[in-house]
Amino acid sequence: MSGKENNSLENFTGLQAFEVVQRAPMLLHVKVMNGQNITKGWKDFFDTPDTFVTMKVVTSPSGIKKTKIAYNKATPQWNEDFEFIVDPLKENILEMSLVEYNYFNDETIGTTTIKVNDFQKSQVIENTMKFGEKNCEVTFQFRIESDPQSDLRYGLDLNAEEENFVNQRKMQVLNALKAILEEQEAPTSIDEVPTIGIMGSGGGFRAMVGLAGVFEALISSGIMDTAMYAAGLSGSSWYLSTLYAEHDWPTKGIAAEHGKLKDNIDSSVLWKIGPSYTYLYMDAILEKKKHQPVSFTDFFGHMVGETLLPKNKNTILSDFRHTIHGGKAPLPLLAGIHAKDSVSAHKFGEWMEFSPFEIGIPKYGTFYKPEMFGSKFFMGKCVKKCTESPLHYYQGLWGSAFTILFKRISGQQQVKSENISEETIRNEMEEELAASTDSDNDENDDSDDEEEDDGVQHQASSDKSSQQRSLWERMISSLFSNSDLLNSRSWRAGVIYNFMRGISLRQTHQNDGDEIEKDFGHWQKLEMSKKRMMVCDAGLAFNSPYPLLLGPQRNMDLILSFEFSSRKSDDAEPFSEILLAEKWARINQIPFPKIDTSVFDKNNMKEVYIFKDSEDATCPIVMHFILANINFRKYKEPGVKRTTKEEMAFGEFDIFDDTENPYSTFNFKYDDQTFERLYQLTKFNTLNCMDDIKQSISECVHRKKAQN
Secondary structure, eight states: OOOOOOOOOTTOOTTOOEEEEOOOOEEEEEEEEEEESOOOGGGGGTOOOOEEEEEEOTTSTTOEEEOOOBTTOSSOEEEEEEEEEEOTTSOOEEEEEEEEOOSSOOEEEEEEEEEGGGSOBTOOEEEEEEETTTTEEEEEEEEEEEOOOOSSEESSSOOHHHHHHHHHHHHHHHHHHHHHSOTTTSOSSGGGOOOEEEEEOOOHHHHHHHHHHHHHHHHHHTOGGGOSEEEEOTHHHHHHHHHHTOTTTTTTOSHHHHHHHHHHTSSOGGGGGSHHHHHHHHHHHHHHHTTSOOOHHHHHHHHHHHHHOTTOTTOBGGGHHHHTGGGOSOEEEEEEEEEOTTSOTTTSEEEEEEOSSOEEEGGGTEEEOGGGTTOEEETTEEEEOOOOOBHHHHHHHHTTHHHHTHHHHTTOSOOOSSOOOHHHHHHHHHHHHHTOSOOOOOOOSSOOOOGGGSSSOOOOOSOHHHHHHHHHHHHHHHHTSOOHHHHSGGGSSEEEEOTTTTOEEEEOSOOOOTHHHHSTTTTOOOOTTOSEEEEEOGGGTOSSOHHHHOSTTTOOSEEEEEOOOOOSSTTSOOOHHHHHHHHHHHHTTOOOOOOOGGGOOTTSOOSEEEEOOTTOTTSOEEEEEOOOOSGGGTEEETTEEOOSHHHHHHHOOOSSSOTTOTTOTTOOOOOHHHHHHHHHHHHHHHHHTHHHHHHHHHHHHHHHHHHO
16 A cells, blocks of 8 residues: 655545654665674583574564574574664664574573664665674674655545445446436436445444344345445444355345344353353464454454354455445445543544455544554554454454443343443443553553563463463453453453554644543544554444544435434433534534434434434435334334234334343343344334435435536
């Protein structure tokens, strides 16, 4: 990926509060050539030294390198090449050591240093360095050069792959709109095609199953074919990622996939913490720990993946490109946030978006390919490429609210049985994080950051099975006790390398008021010296993924928002999360309709509330679908009343007022009836609002025609 510098501020919106000021890093090339007079004096009588060379630049990420061991050689020939990436504005010292290998403890023969900043660009320098009292000699070649090519993409514009997808998808949307709208209401060209997004909130399995019913309705009605994007957060992201992992979808329809989903969640995800399962996870987690940070999110991701992806465990996010190839399905956008471990997400929570094409933080206009997620970066360069993360890890990450509240889920915390609101859940997560036993000890200095210092700290063992058993025992004991492991912040959220490490930023526009400082950390920024960053469930900020769709580069016309967030009761006002989204949009200077809560009447509830700004053609229409059993009690299909006792009984249920709490955010087991009721309810509600959906689409087409 090429990076490009954009120094113009006039085109930036409030969404991108900072822009990258690119500085090219320096690449130090070191060749360890050969050794002469490698000796330990009289000790050579017993054994010729087995030597290797180590090199260390503490200001460089992955800054420790070493040669192979030259056995029984007084004149070893290494001829090995190494590379260090450094910041030219820092003082960079290369430390070189000649070391004798011993079975138990290596012995350093001698150490010397050289100032990297003294090298001239592109000049090859050959230097013979002396080590130890016996003046052992090792010959090196040094060369330093500038590397302006970035592995990150900078800017809010759509990436080339998404832009190509949009162009392909628009043709399909045009044909779909002609099929569902009256001729006079339909667009006549792609210029008149509105951009429509479908969006699901968080809410655990309730959101996942609810969105499944919504998709069934949108597909059968033809509305799905009119959508450009499908965005999800937490539970909704589990549904979207599980669906898009199916290679037969959308070609073969969706009914079979929903049958699989129902079967998969008929038993609790908590069964997946038994020894027979967790021993399977440990190999993968221990292997990852050699190269990347690990946390309880890795473990939780395996649990979720074992439940939702039993036949697609090897799927990766970039595989979704096949599912959407040619524009045959909406582009999935999944949400997370970068958070600080000791600060409320309301005060600092930077939205991250995950798509098959790119992952990044729009606030900084910085993105990279999913193939590089979890890799180590410095000054925009990938300095250590890691294997692309499996989909189940993302699922653990996107739903990591449940790692924060795992004690509640596993029954360790005694809580009241009644339902609680989304705000209460969010506050509980914040309290759990605030009570964590550790703090961010990720140094901002130039100390080395090799992987032996990352993730779980435990004694090294040559016996892999003992490592596996030790880590498993600590994890399991933490689940069912008050041990420090699950109480630590770094273990209850996803931890990745800071892909913006070493980058310089500048503010894109002026801060117009103090209120911005108090909400969502708009003008606060990531510390670029941090080696790692914490990525969490976006529900910590608010429980609907509006930020993924509201960016100016996507130019949304209509958002179908399906709200599955928890409420205190079925007739409670359902606007808490959309009000937070409205505040976020206002802070980020993004058009968003005014949310008038006076339209709500608990005695005359609606299945959808429509918000629009008739005076601003750039403001998207928002259709806010709520989770409520209103007409479904009496109708099994729109316009078709229930007649039998069985049909009446099936439709007579509550979501949030049921004393058994089958649809609790913390319930991870749905029997057939629990699944079918919710699935059929959301399907019915969506189909029952079809006239409203088509009317809103027609209004967006009319806007487009007026603009053209």
